[in-house]
Amino acid sequence: MPAASAKFGKQIQRRQLDLPEYAASFVNYKALKKLIKQLSATPTIPAQRTPEEIAQDGHLDPQASLRANKEVFFFRLEREIEKVNAFYLQKESEFSLRLKTLVDKKRVVQARTSSNSKAPSNFMALFEGFQQFDGDxxxxxxxxxxxxxxxxxxxxxxxxxxxxxxxxLYLQRAVEVQPCFNREVLRDLSDRATxxxxxxxxxxxxxxxQFDMSRPSERGTAPVFGTEEEELDLQILQSASxxxxxxxxxxxxxxxSFPDAQERATRTFLTAINGFSDDVLALLLESKLVDVHAEDDINERNCLHEAAISGRDFVMKAGIAASVDIARSDVYGRIPLHYACMHGRVDMVRDLLAVGPHTVDMMDHDNFTPLIHSIVKRQLACAKQVLISNARIDPASDSDHIPLNLACQHGSLSIVQMLLERxxxxxPDAEGLYPQHMVARASQSPDLLLLLKQHGxxxxxxxxLYQWTPLFHAASEGCVPCLRTLLELGVDSQVADEKGLSAMYYAAWEGHLECMLLLWAQPLNDVPSHRPLDVLNGFQIQQSSSMDEDYGRRASSAEMEIADGIPDLSLPLPSSLYDATVTTSSTKRSLYSYCLTKGMLAPYSLTRLVGTRLPG
Structure with missing residues (x-):
């Protein structure tokens, strides 16, 4: 569609919000655009023109000013590329080390447990580690x-x-040669991880x-474990299961009796949390071999993380009683409270907040707080609990997600109501969209629009972003209920965006015919609508006999226009459209675009529809 490609500056802001860890290292696109504008109004540098010459000239040539100040712009651009490159090289080194560690752990697991045992104690953690690596x-x-x-x-x-x-020239000689824009290294890491x-x-x-694609320098001999140790671990897991x-x-x-008894018992305990009975877990704890404060060495989760994920109240209470760190974050930056909110563990949320109320606004690596996770996962009870604990409902900085906007995007009516009551x-979010825009764009319930209107x-x-009102978003996305509600609430249906286009234009471009009908039925310049809105809304259009006769005459006339005996194979629009009155040129352009893109009408049929022939 004409405005489909979002403004690039807004795209970067959105990506910075989605990737908070990378936010400070993006190219400062907005500052570079501003610099170009400033340099175009800056007098030519004295080395090329003297102040007297500038004064005699009396005006500035923006193009000449830019060319004269070229070094200033490209110096700034080079610094931005260096910033990106330095960050990339740091991350590349981290990823190479992470992958080597994961591959080494994989070899250890395969050497420790026979392949016919499908449940080694740390298999799932290792598998999730590879998935996390792929995502990062x-x-x-x-x-x-x-x-x-x-x-x-x-x-x-x-x-x-x-x-x-x-x-x-600059892309070829200064940009593409940078290590950060060489995709071979990232492709190699991705292939080896997969x-x-x-x-x-x-x-x-x-x-x-075995698809051993590792480099020779990284190949090594995996440690060999004795059969007695392997058999003992297997027997413990089987007895527990x-x-x-x-x-x-x-x-x-x-x-x-083994020197590494605590490590192995702890590993078994963390694995058992997910699927074994409370009696088994209690027995493992009673053995005094389990370190309840220990963390998985791959995902860095303690027993509270695992309890929140799997819903094991027994382990959660035991961990809290043993003073396990409730604010400890795992490899995703998430604390147990995050997982409790994600999985709807209301009692756990209450217990964790009672012990550590300071964790209510902690963020993970995606800048998601427990409240944000509750909203995204539609966990109403958990959202209510964290709000009772005074969770922050407004962003503290530009890099924070806005709970109300996300609740509108995900259609959480009850959560939206709780937030508005507070x-x-x-x-506006990073893209410049307000909550009412999020509702219309995400095609959510129109009740949200009514609720937002009640709260101002x-x-x-x-x-x-585009200077669009909610009406534009509803028309472009084909959200008929939202569009109908907006029109019934009396919004301006003739408003134009920054390109001078109306909502009808975008509804036509996307082929949302019902939205076109709703917009078409709106009065123009205080002229009453030709058809009542409530009739158009339900498509319950009663065609009179005179309309049928008129339509028949039009069809007969169309048959006379067939040239060389070749019939017109285009499909007509619903007959209700022929009874509408269209006067504005923008509406004509909209329908014309619709016909050309969808092939529903030949140009001469459109001429009959709008009354005058449109330019091709």
Missing amino acids: LNKLQQFVEINETAASKILKKWDKTSKSRMKE TARLELEAWAEGENI LGNLQNLREWLGKLA KARLL ADLNQRDK
């Missing part, structure tokens, strides 16, 4: 791509403003498949 690597790839696009776009703007041709994960999956299913407490007690007694402010929301509010 994908974020780095997105970071590289958007910064490469930023460099290309700012150079294009420079060329356009200064009437020069620097873009291709290979290792597939090998691990195949091994867990009893298949001995069967709930055979007597056998488990005996095996734990044998395990106590005086949540109506604020302006339904004619323009966003900061």
Whole structure:
């Protein structure tokens, strides 16, 4: 659609919000655009023109000013690229080390446990570690791509403003040669991680498949463990899974004689939280071999994290009683309270907040607070609990997510109501969209619009992206209930955006015919609508006999226009459209665009529809 490509500056702001860890290292696209504007109004540097010459000239040539101050712009651009490159090299080194660690752990797991045992104690943690690596690597790839696009776009703007041709040359000689824009390293890391994960999956299913693509320098001999140790771990897991407490007690007694007994018992305990009975867990704790403060060495989770994920109240209470750190974050930056809110563990949320009320606004690596997780996962009871504990409802900085906007985006009517009752402010997000825009764009319940209006929301509010009102978003997305509600509330249906286009234009472009009908039925310049809105809303249009006769005459006339005996194979619009009165040129353009893009009418049929022939 004409405005489909969002303003790039807003895109970067959105990505900075989605990738808070990378936010400070993006190219400062907005500052570079501002610099171009400033340099175009800056007098030519004295080395090329004297102050007397400038005074005699009496005016500035923006293009000449830009060319004269070229060094200033490209010096700033080089610093931005250096910033991106330095951050990328740091992350590349971290990812290489992480992958090597994961691959080494995979070899240890495969060497420790026979392949016919599908439940090694740390298999799931290792598998999740590979998944987390893939997700983080994908974020780095997105970071590289958007910064490469930023460099290309700012150079294009420079060329356009200064009437020069620097873009291709600079991209080739100064941008593409940077390590951060060399995709081979990231592709290699991705391939090796995928290979290792597939090998691990195949091994867990009893298949001995090896796609060893590791580099020779990284290959090593995996440690070999004795069969007695391997057999003991296997027997403990089997006894625990069967709930055979007597056998488990005996095996734990044998395990106590080993020097690494605590490490192995703790590993078994963390694995058992997810699927074994409370009696088994209690027996493991009674053995005094389990370190309840220990963390998984891959995902860095303690027993409280695992209890919140799996819903084990017994472990949660035991961990809290043992003073396990409730504010400890895992590899995702999440504390147990985050997981309790994500999975709807209301009692756990209450217990965790009672022990550590200071954790109510802690953020993970995605800048999600417990309240944000509750909203995204639609956990109403958890959201209510954290709000009772005075969770922050307005953002503290530009990099924070806005709870009210996310609640509107996800259609959480009850949560929106709770936030508004607590005086949540109506604020634009990183893309410049207010809550009312989020409702219309996400095609959520129109009841949200009514609720927002009751709390002071302006339904004619323009966003900061395209200067669209909620009406535009509803028409563009084809959200008929929201569009109908907005029109019934009396919003301005003739408003135009920054390009001078109306909501009808975007409804036509996207092919949302019912939205076109609703907009078409609106009065123009205080002229009453030709058809009542309530009739159009339900498509219950009663065609009179005179209309049928008129339509028949039109059809007969169309048959006379067939040239060379070749019939017109285009489909007509619903007959109700022929009875509408269209006077504005914008509406004609909208329908014309619709017909051309969807092929529903030939141009001469459209002429009959709007009364005058439109230019092609």
